[in-house]
Amino acid sequence: MGSQNGAAVRAEHVAKHYQMGETLVRAVDDVSIAVQPGEFVALLGSSGSGKSTMMNLIAGLDRPTAGAIYAHGKNLAEMDSAELAKHRSRTVGIVFQAFNLLPRMTLAENVELPLRLAEVERDERGPRVIEAIERVRLSGRANHRPAELSGGEQQRVALARALVNKPTILLADEPTGNLDSKTGDEIMELITEINQSGVTILMVTHEHVRAEKYAHRMIIMKDGKVVTNGDRS
Amino acid sequence: MKMRDLTELAGRNLREAVLRNSLTTLGIGVGVASLVAILSLGVGLQQLANKRLTNSGLFNAVIVMSRQNFRGGFGRARGAQQADSSTPPRPLDEEARKELAQIPGVVEVYPEVRFPTGIKFNSNTYPTVVAGVPQSSKGGGAYDGIEGSFFSGPDAQEAILQIELAKQLSNNPSSLIGQNITLNYAERQALPSSSDGGISGGFSVVPHEEKLKIVGIISTEPTTGAGGFGQVRLIIPLDVAEKLQAAQTNDLRSVLGGSGARPNYASLTVKVDDPAQVEAVEDNIKARGFGAFSLLDASKNLTLIFGVFDTLFGSFGGLALVVASLGIVNTLVMAILERRREIGILKALGASDGDVKKLFFTEAGCMGLLGGLIGVLLGWAIGRGINFGANVYLHRQNLPSIELTAVPIWMVIFAIAISIGVSLAAGLYPASRAAKLNPVEALRYE
Numbered sequence: 001m002g003s004q005n006g007a008a009v010r011a012e013h014v015a016k017h018y019q020m021g022e023t024l025v026r027a028v029d030d031v032s033i034a035v036q037p038g039e040f041v042a043l044l045g046s047s048g049s050g051k052s053t054m055m056n057l058i059a060g061l062d063r064p065t066a067g068a069i070y071a072h073g074k075n076l077a078e079m080d081s082a083e084l085a086k087h088r089s090r091t092v093g094i095v096f097q098a099f100n101l102l103p104r105m106t107l108a109e110n111v112e113l114p115l116r117l118a119e120v121e122r123d124e125r126g127p128r129v130i131e132a133i134e135r136v137r138l139s140g141r142a143n144h145r146p147a148e149l150s151g152g153e154q155q156r157v158a159l160a161r162a163l164v165n166k167p168t169i170l171l172a173d174e175p176t177g178n179l180d181s182k183t184g185d186e187i188m189e190l191i192t193e194i195n196q197s198g199v200t201i202l203m204v205t206h207e208h209v210r211a212e213k214y215a216h217r218m219i220i221m222k223d224g225k226v227v228t229n230g231d232r233s
Numbered sequence: 234m235k236m237r238d239l240t241e242l243a244g245r246n247l248r249e250a251v252l253r254n255s256l257t258t259l260g261i262g263v264g265v266a267s268l269v270a271i272l273s274l275g276v277g278l279q280q281l282a283n284k285r286l287t288n289s290g291l292f293n294a295v296i297v298m299s300r301q302n303f304r305g306g307f308g309r310a311r312g313a314q315q316a317d318s319s320t321p322p323r324p325l326d327e328e329a330r331k332e333l334a335q336i337p338g339v340v341e342v343y344p345e346v347r348f349p350t351g352i353k354f355n356s357n358t359y360p361t362v363v364a365g366v367p368q369s370s371k372g373g374g375a376y377d378g379i380e381g382s383f384f385s386g387p388d389a390q391e392a393i394l395q396i397e398l399a400k401q402l403s404n405n406p407s408s409l410i411g412q413n414i415t416l417n418y419a420e421r422q423a424l425p426s427s428s429d430g431g432i433s434g435g436f437s438v439v440p441h442e443e444k445l446k447i448v449g450i451i452s453t454e455p456t457t458g459a460g461g462f463g464q465v466r467l468i469i470p471l472d473v474a475e476k477l478q479a480a481q482t483n484d485l486r487s488v489l490g491g492s493g494a495r496p497n498y499a500s501l502t503v504k505v506d507d508p509a510q511v512e513a514v515e516d517n518i519k520a521r522g523f524g525a526f527s528l529l530d531a532s533k534n535l536t537l538i539f540g541v542f543d544t545l546f547g548s549f550g551g552l553a554l555v556v557a558s559l560g561i562v563n564t565l566v567m568a569i570l571e572r573r574r575e576i577g578i579l580k581a582l583g584a585s586d587g588d589v590k591k592l593f594f595t596e597a598g599c600m601g602l603l604g605g606l607i608g609v610l611l612g613w614a615i616g617r618g619i620n621f622g623a624n625v626y627l628h629r630q631n632l633p634s635i636e637l638t639a640v641p642i643w644m645v646i647f648a649i650a651i652s653i654g655v656s657l658a659a660g661l662y663p664a665s666r667a668a669k670l671n672p673v674e675a676l677r678y679e
Contacts, residue, residue: 056673059581059582059674060459061672061673062578062671062672062673079583081586082585082586082587083587085580085583085584085585086583086585088580088581088582088583089582089583090583094581094582096581096676100574100577100578100581100676102575102578104249105245113579113582114582114583115584116238116242117234117579117583117584117588118583119234119235119238161582182339188559202373205324
């Protein structure tokens with residue numbers, strides 16, 4: 001199996017098909033990619049290219065119709081629902097375009113949530129939450145609610161929440177899609193910093209310029225298939 | 234997720250839609266309250282009935298009769314069929330009374346002294362039935378509502394009137410207390426043995442009078458033994474009644490049975506230290522050749538009747554709780570629709586299907602617990618209200634107060650457990666539905 005080459009993420013002939021009325025939609029069709037540990041890969045494509053579906057499959061939020069996905073050599077297709085939940089909790093951290101913070105919780109409580117789900121001891125949680133908040137430079141805002149934060153700050157909170165369980169892979173789905181250019185760049189700088197600390201990054205984006213600027217390598221998808229799977233050159 | 238975290242998150246979620254969740258919880262509370270109120274009434278009535286029966290002194294008593302009398306009178310009763318026929322029948326005389334008093338667990342043995350009489354008062358004569366009661370009857374509770382007082386001593390020349398007789402004697406029964414009445418009765422006098430060596434003994438009956446002072450009036454009809462002819466309307470101390478040597482209905486049987494002038498008792502009441510010992514003492518007495526019966530079976534039947542009553546009416550209360558549980562289903566299904574995206578976020582952050590299911594279960598359980606607590610308090614309050622209303626009515630009727638409802642600790646635990654159980658059952662479907670949500674679709678939900 002090709003999964004044994006030490007890749008952080010490896011997808012082999014992955015397909016995700018679903019029926020919409022009488023039409024069979026091939027959202028992802030025979031995709032094979034690999035992301036090495038410590039790499040920063042941008043998954044590019046226009047709307048409907050299948051890049052977000054691919055990210056959901058790697059995150060373990062969805063299951064492929066065919067093919068296999070390996071995270072550090074473990075086949076997600078062989079995992080049951082509880083093991084997939086553990087994969088999402090410990091191995092990967094996810095940030096979304098819409099931030100997806102829980103509005104009634106404070107910043108600190110949002111960041112603490114993955115620690116609760118991972119059953120981390122209470123006395124260990126406080127320092128880890130503070131560390132994650134400091135990492136995204138939001139100290140002093142810990143007791144604010146999402147509505148009191150700007151879009152950029154909310155995405156930083158989402159990054160802190162994704163990193164608090166110390167995952168080895170960060171999956172970012174259009175992390176700058178809801179932000180202005182300047183704030184988007186700040187978030188990209190932060191993601192680059194995270195990558196430099198050893199975390200593997202797989203970022204879904206449609207922004208070619210940003211991907212070129214920050215990612216080590218770009219994979220371009222179109223109509224559910226990979227059309228370019230190389231480095232930025 | 235750990236239970237403490239689940240509870241914290243569930244509590245936070247419940248506070249989010251505070252009005253809807255409060256109303257749902259209140260619905261559960263009302264269901265539990267109706268259950269508790271009905272059960273408390275059932276238990277209260279049972280306790281009241283048991284107390285009254287215990288106070289009557291019959292539950293720690295065994296009524297003993299000679300086996301001949303049993304066949305004639307109580308022969309059709311349960312006790313006669315179980316009487317030990319391997320031992321010869323024994324006369325119920327003084328010797329038997331002393332023997333029965335020696336049985337372990339027996340605290341007192343006294344005869345039934347009950348005879349017809351005429352009461353002279355204000356130059357009128359009123360026929361009635363008189364019975365002797367022992368001094369120990371005072372503590373049984375049967376005389377709790379007495380107007381006046383109980384006998385000052387075991388051999389006091391005093392009488393207590395039953396209210397019906399008192400009303401015959403005077404339009405103002407209370408004014409009778411302290412006044413004297415004259416008892417007209419048939420005294421039994423022994424005849425000397427016949428000189429020709431024939432039938433020994435016998436007795437003649439002569440009219441006699443005895444003056445007694447009225448000390449009390451009671452509205453209840455205290456039990457004075459195995460019962461028999463007429464209703465007892467006049468009560469006198471047992472020692473006084475025995476000394477009167479009044480002719481009783483079983484005297485003729487005594488003469489014909491060969492005991493001659495020696496009196497045989499119609500029945501003896503054997504008081505037992507503890508109601509739990511009644512059965513053993515009853516068996517012991519039967520083994521000695523006497524007929525015996527107790528009201529233990531009546532007590533068991535009473536428990537059965539109240540059990541049926543509680544189950545029947547508890548079912549109606551339970552129905553209200555089931556209806557309330559539909560409110561939980563509705564509330565949680567609404568919560569799933571509203572929190573669909575949140576469920577998706579939780580799953581993206583590492584929540585398993587089980588975590589989501591447990592979260593909704595905990596929310597249902599919290600509503601059940603809170604509804605149960607509210608319901609118990611409300612049910613108790615309704616019970617107190619019923620009790621208050623009943624006592625106001627009784628007070629107006631010049632009757633003593635009663636405790637009509639009771640909420641024992643087992644009922645509190647039972648009601649809360651039922652409330653949580655029903656709520657969890659109601660949470661099954663919503664929890665399962667929430668757990669099965671596809672996280673990708675849930676995250677797309679706006």
